[in-house]
Amino acid sequence: MTKIIDISETKTSLKLTQLSKRIKSITNDERSSFNSLKIKGDILGDWSHYYWVCSGRRIYFTKPFDLDENVVTSKTHENKRVIIPDLFSDLLKVYCIRSLKKGTSAKATSAKVGAIAWFFHHINFKLENISKVNQDKLDSFIPLMKKEFVKRGPYERVKIVRSFISKLLIPTKLVSSFEPKINMVNPAVSQSNVTTEEFKQRSSDVYLEDIDKYVGFVRQRFDNDIELIKMNKRPIYGQPKPGYDELRLLAIPFFLAFGLRVGELCRLPENALGYDEKNEKYFLRVLTEKGELAAARPCPRIWQDIIKTSIERILELTKTSRARSVKIEKNAELALSKLLNFSNRSQEIVEAITSAGFSANDYFIRSEINQKPTPTDTTLPWSTLRHKDFETAAKGKISVKNSNDRAKRYTVIYSKTMVIKALINRWNKSHSIVFKENITEDGVLKTKIKSKTYQYNLPFSKHLFCIFEDTFSAQSVGQGLLPRPMTPRNISNWFSKDSSKSLTVFQRYDINNDDGITVSITSKKFRHWLTTALKRSGKNEMMIDKFMGRQPGQSRQYDHKTAKERAEALRRKYLSDPPPDDALGARIKRMRDNNVSLDEIESAVIHSLSVLHFTPWGTCKRDLDINPCDKGMMCLRGENGDGCQHFGIDPDDHEALINIQNTKILYENQLSALLPNYKELMSTLNRQEPLDQHIQYCIDTINGCEKAISSYNKAKKNQKGQIDIVQVFVPEKD
Template identity: 25%
Template sequence: MSISMMVLDDRYKHAEQQFNDLKANGLVAGDFEGKVWQYRSSNIPFTSLDPLNRRNHDQPPLPLVIGKLARCFIVKEILAHPSAELIIGRMASIRHLSAVMDSENIEWSDITRKVFDRTVDSISHGRSDSTIYHRANALKAFVDFLNQLSAMVDGVLLRFIDRFIKWQTGIPNPTHSALELTSREFQQREENLYTSDLHKGIAQARWLIKQNPHLEPTAGFDRIRLEATCFGMALGLRVGEIANLPKNCLFQDPNTHTTFVRVPVEKNCIPNAVPVADLWSAPLTEAYEYLLAASQDARERALDIEATGFSFIDKALAAYRGDHPLDPGAVDQLSSLGLPVEHHYFVEEICKCFPVSPKELYSGGRFYSSSVELPRITAARIAVWIDERMHQWDWSNFLNEYKKNCYSVSVIDIAKHTKSSEASVKKSKWFVDHLRTFLKGMVHDGLFKPGNKPSHAQLFDIRNEWASIRELMLSQRGFGAGVPSLVIDIRLLKRLLEDKYRFHLRRHFEEQFSMPDDGGEASYHAKHTAKGYPSKLSDNLLVIWENQFDSISELGIIPRPLFRADLYNYLSSNSSKKTIFQRLDLRGQDGEIFSITPHQIRRWVTTAILRSGPSETAVDLWMGRTPRQSRQYDYRTAKERAEYVRSLYLAVDPPQDFLGRLVIRWREESIADEQIEEMIIEKLSILNLTPWGGCTRELYISPCDRGLMCIRGFGTDSGCKSFHLNPDDLEAKAAIESLHSEYEKILKAIFDNQTDITSSIEAELDNTHAFDQHVLFVMDMVTSCKTALESYSKTKKASS
């Protein structure tokens, strides 16, 4: 065995143990060496790319070595509990790498950086810049895994690959160009992601539906989703946060009378109690009360399932049959096939007890596999009657003496005894003649003579002959008089419903809810929810029926959560279903029918809050984002940003940039505050964002002539007169800190790690030499960054 395989086998055994531990904790499902794993309700395929077979199970497995490497790598990644999307992306990159290595017949001992470059090239065809960037980074993570893959064998550290592979993706992050305000990407992103009048479309839709409930195909079809959207409009919640709101999410502080919403924050481990603006308090309270009432029945069903499983089906059907007993013909249909009456119910009975469409139970329906087709009533009645005679051999009680000492039983006689009509018997042509022949044979053999009992041999032959005829009689199943005739095995139906219910829970909680073994039990509670997230469906505010949003179907038997797709398909025209705006013909200011993604609502809320004046830090906290993230959601115009920043220069301690120091000088010269304000307004008519602060230059008309060296000379007269520092802009502060660290490293490299450059050294530098010019520039940048960061500190102290 080669060294590489020894290392891989050692790691493979360890990975298998880790997989089994994850599986025991309900985080993954499937077999370790299987083609597909399940993680967070998503499939992770360990198969080769095959354009002819799109189904993972039909694709060939990955080659042996890369298949083992992939399993070891994916287990390591899952241990960190990342999103399913990240794991799927990791696996996609490995499958592309496998395809490239297979097509070029490359061995692992010969792998080089060029192989990974060609893999990125193969990924690039027909994919977006964002996908290419993330797939390339996934490949980089796999390279890092290969570099670290080693094992200690007999006290010697062995590596899977002989040499360290130093590889960079070379793919730029497309987000960076999209955040550059003067870039075409930013303009296109704004057009695609920000709709300024979306609130009008949603408000009009909600008003029309509330005033005209008949516009809803079924009760709650529209209003549940529109009222849920109210939480997004009021608080800017993500779709996942709306779907996970607890049923007690809304409350009011008894002292301040402020309305709060308990929000399970999607990208933060700490849940928030978010205050609701007075403007939104009444609409949000109305939405909450409607949703609480509209979801009550579905929520109670979820609670019942969590407590007693699917026994509610047995109870409801048994109670109905107690009030509406089966007629004898229906009982005979079941008895003729040996079906226990207490476990089998007719479609009509199920539809009376539960809001389920018969189409779902008949052929082609999703519950058809739990059905049993029944024989015709006449055939079943006759078969059950003859079965009893054969068992008891009491024919003498039903014989006709057609002549002296000659007795018989005809088919018509049996029809009378079973209360079957002669017409129905005549229509039963597939078995009547055979039955007549059978009865005549019994007459001929004298088996109907009073007191005559057949021998064991005769009885054996008679029963065998009857079994053949009986099978023929009961062979016509499923329809009677053109009407479907079948029953549902409740045991199988409950199994199908439970499997579907657990699928909904897997999808919502992103956790495994495996079906229990026969006779076993499995919980309906999530085990790995984040803090603040309900762990039971019955604790959710939004619980709906399975077919709640299907306009042509009954509501269904089981409840389910609200999914992200329910809102996306409802508001955005990218789906095959008509949106609420298409149905009501609601159009925006551009004349086009509204098409909104739920995340656009979040961007709309962010921009609205920023326009009202709060700092970006406050907005980040309000929206449940990481600090400085609001910049990506800021769609204010340059004029609107300038209006906010002007107020900073009118404060007692203005920012320490060029304009701030100018304001201080004007005040020292006793210039009136009104004049200072006019001069600030004239100077700050617009404000564009740069990585390190703001710029009042009209960049489209007059491009920057300093090469975007905004920071250089900050705090001195040589600083950029168009650059402005916003003490609330933590994104800019982080960029300045990064710039400071970068130039300090350069300075230390030049002066052999000296931490303090004396003024005498600086004085010796000659700015006519290229190298000295470079050193002076680096020193200037370090000083400018320090001065800018000190301005942040001074502002913080002044405000505290």
């Protein structure tokens, strides 16, 4: 009997086979890169494993939902995760490898992998649906993201998937070629537009005008408590143990003076403060984050004495923990065995250990650990031995009768060797947390701080904030046995409510805002506060970006000046000599040439700036409520590329300059594709034809961009000199 073959099924099967072969081919091409990263130690794990470890972080190749159909979070148990099918997992791993090779952090790469896993879930993890990916599939992915995530989350995840499609699926011909677009509004646009409600809400979330006042109140009340203690009086508030508040108060000047990120603060070296003898100025050595180079940040003169005093006091408070760290780094077993010496143990304890069949030199009992430590105690805490890390060190119970005891009592006996081994494991784990790297490399601890642009060896003992592990724990009494650097969490839990079981410093010192609400801040607010202060003082935007360790143009996101302040700053620029090279600046020049009085010129400027608002390329003085702008790119185009009369140029707005340059490149590329010799044919254009009209539109826009860029160049030439970067608060007095 002849078997009838379904042609459509055969074609589908053939397509799936070809698709599978193509994915396997792509995977094989990337396996060599995976092996190289694995040999270097940048990746731990096998290709087939459902997660890899990169820089101390796990990158999972699992589905967004667990076995119980719950969304996977960081708290989801390993056994609950669902592994992604092989071919889909291979695509994720290929994209992951390419991301890591570009220098993308493990954290960012993990987020990308997670977003793509959501897209695979959207197409039901069916292989035949990969080849069907198109703009409609990407558009239908948006509602799912809006449902599962909020605020900027949906847009960012759709953006990642768009990149995955355009940079992997399309080039490898797994899907038909198309130009993927994100058909949703980027919330970052409205958040960066100073005229929107989103910007105002974001400003209130990340900016606190009186941050210096509130931390000043804490310092004042802390100092008052110290004075009461010196007079043998009871403090009003009091810190739980030495260093608990003081070390973090000593860290605040680094936030206020330099606007350090919390990670940069925590990894300052012990020799952070340097002195330039040639220029007679202090500087701070900062291991900058966010991929920027490590830098020497000039110390503002007004902060020099405070920073010097803070560092001296920090070194004094951390002297003991630093010394212990040095000993452990040289020989961990020897250093820790000396801390478990128990030389003053009684003869009864020695006899009890020996009679139980143990060596008195190699074992100790729990009662030998100080059960009532003082706040300054730096020995092995009683509570630590109850941790599961020390379970294997417990060797049972023995009967002991001390001279002060009425009868024998049973107590747990521990192996010193096993306790030391457990302590070394804790020491190694703390390295993994601090350096975000693998715990060991050929048996040697990793002590390197890595960035895209540099790496720096900085052992615990070389950190400025080298503390005992329990210094910042309000739940324990003593300082702890092992030293380690201060962590970002130690700062955030101290500043912010709801981030820890412990009370924040503002709750403990009763610091409230004008509405009677307890103050709560994040470390990032210091960067917003300092950037805004620098902008209000009239500092150059490029200088601010450099000083704060940012890429050019990023400071605009940290600017919280009011609209009135912005208009006032521009008013001063237009009344300066020479004014900005735009329509209003030209009008001011003409008024000066005609001997118009200063009062009339100032009145004209104030009137022109009364409805000022901002565009990506500069400012606009047009009253959009009364006279809306109905022409695209009118700011730069104007009439025949001369620019709009309402368009204003701020020579210090470098982000606007970048936008202008990018706009010019965009339209030049369009013209090059449409008409390579467009400059020679400008006179022959027929303004009635749609294509000719578009070409003229591009030409006018390019001319407007060139005119705007030349205005920036003229302003740069006219600039009489830069203010020294070290004088970022108050200009040096003569």
